[in-house]
Amino acid sequence: MNEYDSELIRTILTKENFAFVPTEAEADVVMLNTCSVREGANLKVYNRIHEIKRAAEGRPMLVGVLGCMATNFRQELLKNPRLAIDFIAGPDSYKKLPQLISEAMDSVSRGTGHGARKPFDVTLSEFETYSDIFPTNREGVNAWIAVSRGCDNFCTFCVVPYTRGRERSRAPENVVAEVRMLAEEGFKQVTFLGQNVNSYKYEGADFADLLDAASRVDGIERIRFTSPHPKDFPEKLLQRIAENPKICKHVHLPMQAGNSRILELMNRTYTQEEYLALVDKVRAIIPGVSLTTDVIVGFPSETDAEFEDTMKVMETVRFDNAFIFNYSERPMTAAAKKFPDDVTDAQKKARITRLNDRQKQISLEQNEVHIGRVEEVLIEGPTSKSDAIMQGRTDGNKLTVVPAGDLAKNQLVKVKITGASPTVLRGEVI
DSSP: OHHHHHHHHHHHHHHTTOOOOSSGGGOSEEEEEEOOSSHHHHHHHHHHHHHHHHHHTTOOOEEEEEEHHHHHTHHHHHHOTTTOOOEEEOTTOGGGHHHHHHHHHHHHHTTOGGGSOOOEEOOOOSSOOOTTOOOOSOOSSEEEEEOEESOSOOOTTOOHHHHTOSOEEOOHHHHHHHHHHHHHTTOOEEEEEOTTGGGOEETTEEHHHHHHHHHTSTTOOEEEEEOOOGGGOOHHHHHHHHHOTTBOSEEEOOOBOSOHHHHHHTTOSOOHHHHHHHHHHHHHHSTTOEEEEEEEESOTTOOHHHHHHHHHHHHHHOOSEEEEEEOOOOTTSHHHHHSOOOSOHHHHHHHHHHHHHHHHHHHHHHHHTTTTOEEEEEEEEEOSSOTTEEEEEETTOOEEEEEOTTOOTTOEEEEEEEEEOSSOEEEEEO
16 A cells, blocks of 8 residues: 555656655655554664665755654654654645645745744545546556555554544546556556455445456456455455456455454454354355465464464465564554553564464465466566566466566466475476
8 A cells, every 4th residue: 555655646746846866865855655554664664764864964855754654653753853854744645745845845944944843734534535646657567556545444453544544435437547547558467455445335336346347447467456354255256256357366364363352352343263154155156266364463362272273273274375463552553552462572472483384384385286287477577586587476476486588577478387485486488
């Protein structure tokens, strides 16, 4: 979502005659577009601000913080003299950036600088979807498209409803217009984004309808989506994924925890049994589907026995991949207000190590199943290690490497899989 928002920001500022430069050394204004989901993201931003300030060596430069941290940590960002931030803007305020930058410049030129009131706007909107702005000059083989913004789920660990506001969706014809523009630019793949992407709804149209409409755009070969919620997978949506060859057979199914009591504390609205039943339903309707998930380890009051439930579910489902994180208490969330962060760092470390080690083995076994099969791969470009090796992704979103030969970026090729690791398939173009 932040990558897409950064593209929006670039488009908004370019229209107002701001010119982007390749390095901070050439910049008059540096903006950091931020996430606030985990504490590590915040620490990265603080360190990055200090690096930027040091590199400027006293040269006039404005530094702005955008995105979720701007909303969640407004007071600290504006008042901390060590940070010396010049302006901030929340996720619904990007159209006001030209004005905010201008006000910050005026403050510096008048000599009031860091002692003055800093320009900011962190207003959360019930209506802003940026549907009137199509990002330009996108790179790569995949284009992100935000089909909705905000979230109404209020999972107790999550800060998104407080930093990005309530959920609202774009009109389907507006989304399809952006897909059409991207196809004309040469993109073969788009990924639909939303904090709860599959709860998309606009005047009677649901997410299955949106996927179908986008798939009818000439030139688009693949459609992906992230991040969904398990509560919003009606049979209609699963059937569309199964039947439509352009909708990728990869479903990200965030579990978060495998114990029903912890899931209830998280306000996830499903039990362990209901989650496992959904997995069975997904696999029955979409044979061969690739399943991935998110897991939080060490949620407040999680016992060793309850963690073992999560291990059991991971063993039962056998996800193709899993994104596993330690619980990180976020200000403003219900969990921070109601539940002491009482699982020790040592317990969290031990649990996440066990879970990662087991998932790594499962991922290897899941990937080895593909050896000998022929997969269609969308080539993304050379690997970071060698121009002689190209990388791309299968329909099931598995990273695949092949000898470069005369392959080109954005090319769809048939690949026979010859080897596998926990993270990568190896193959030969046929």
